[in-house]
Amino acid sequence: MRYNHLHIKYTFIFILLRHSLKYLLIGTSGLPDFPEFMATATVDEVQVGYCDSNKKAEPKQEWAKELVKNDSGHLDWYSERCLLHQQAFRLSMDNLKQGSDTEGPHVLQRLTGCEWDDETGETKGFDQFGYDGEDFISLDLKTFTWIALTPKAVNTKLNWDANIGLLEENKKFLNYQYPDWLKMYPQNCITPFLFLIHKNKNTILSLLQRTPSSPISCFATHFYPDRAEMFWRKDGEEIHEGVEKGDILPNNDETFQMSVELNISSIKFEDWKRYDCVFQLSGIKDDLIIKLNKALIRTNREFPVGPVVGAVVGIFVLVFIAGVFFWIKNNKGGEEKLFYLIIKFQMNTHINALIFL
Incomplete structure (x- = not known):
């Protein structure tokens, strides 16, 4: 898959x-x-x-x-x-x-x-x-x-x-x-x-959705340190309506994960291309950006089970x-x-x- x-x-x-x-x-x-x-x-x-x-x-x-x-x-x-x-x-x-x-x-x-x-x-x-x-x-x-x-x-x-x-x-x-x-x-x-570089070599940014009617979650994982920001934009401007930000949580490898949800119930499908998710990590100059694109969405069958906190x-x-x-x-x-x-x-x-x- x-x-x-x-x-x-x-x-x-x-x-x-x-x-x-x-x-x-x-x-x-x-x-x-x-x-x-x-x-x-x-x-x-x-x-x-x-x-x-x-x-x-x-x-x-x-x-x-x-x-x-x-x-x-x-x-x-x-x-x-x-x-x-x-x-x-x-x-x-x-x-x-x-x-x-x-x-x-x-x-x-x-x-x-x-x-x-x-x-x-x-x-x-x-x-x-x-x-x-x-x-x-x-x-x-x-x-x-x-x-x-x-x-x-x-x-x-x-x-x-x-x-x-x-x-x-x-x-x-x-x-x-x-x-x-x-x-x-x-x-x-x-x-x-070098520690920061090693920790961030596998940073992943994904779009997740449990069901077709659920909010779409922009999910970042395997980043370090735990000083990061994530938000949704429309036409390049940060939005707050219909957005719910989660906490930064630890993974089991001393890296971190976070997510921010976007309620798409009132967004027309043809307007999806106007939205994107931005991830910013302290100390990293370039932002990570992923477009709201149906082809990029991972469904419930692929959805991660949740954070594991060390041992x-x-x-x-x-x-x-x-x-x-x-x-x-x-x-x-x-x-x-x-x-x-x-x-x-x-x-x-x-x-x-x-x-x-």
Whole structure:
């Protein structure tokens, strides 16, 4: 059977101009089968390190393992910080629970790190906290004072603003240490260069339809990284009416997939040639475009079964704390893989209360 789709093999080299170093820390209370504290480090959205209340800090990429092998002090620093943050989160959780009227599970999150544009040289730090699914407090990098994002955070703001030593430490890391590390890490990491080319060598763009009366789905798969846009156009202009965009989801080979549907019930067949689907991948100059063409549509018999997420079995989403904190349960792989699934889920959503971007 011949499949009709665009099968793209990228043969050119490109370089990411924007890089990111992110540290996501999560403290929990009232979840007996869940680590009390977890932390992960990512470079350009790829996990490079992990620790929790049961595990010491350890690198997750070959280049990171080689880095700490040659510089043991680097890993020692992460191990010490993991223990330090675990103690700090426990104290903060105790203080926050004292002012809470609700019983049951509580979750404290912190996202800190920096971004670097290696074309302009600009760096931008960030440091933000959330509690029980709500934005809680963030650091203003111009004044280096804390901003209470909820009335519950006012006392925390006053206390943290008065801690000059902690503010100076934050300034050192956000303005100097994190940018220096970020500029060093991509030199060791294959991600910005050959890794991206390897991951995208089999990117596929297809048109799918379950039944003749169903919407037509423009489906892209096997792309990397998970920073992509997809939309439908009419006469070269982006349209929104009758369009439903899906989320970016992981494949089982560390690449990603996404889709966007077009309702064709009100589109005359002779007008189909005026429509096309556009896929744009961060770091790739040329767009992938596929025309709305009946001959290119794959039918229900060829339709993919759905995403397979790594070696994870039995994933389900439990919505708790007012429906804004998502707990992804994994039957295999332990807390570490479960935590990383949470990280990737958060980084692939636009739920402000989760990732605080």
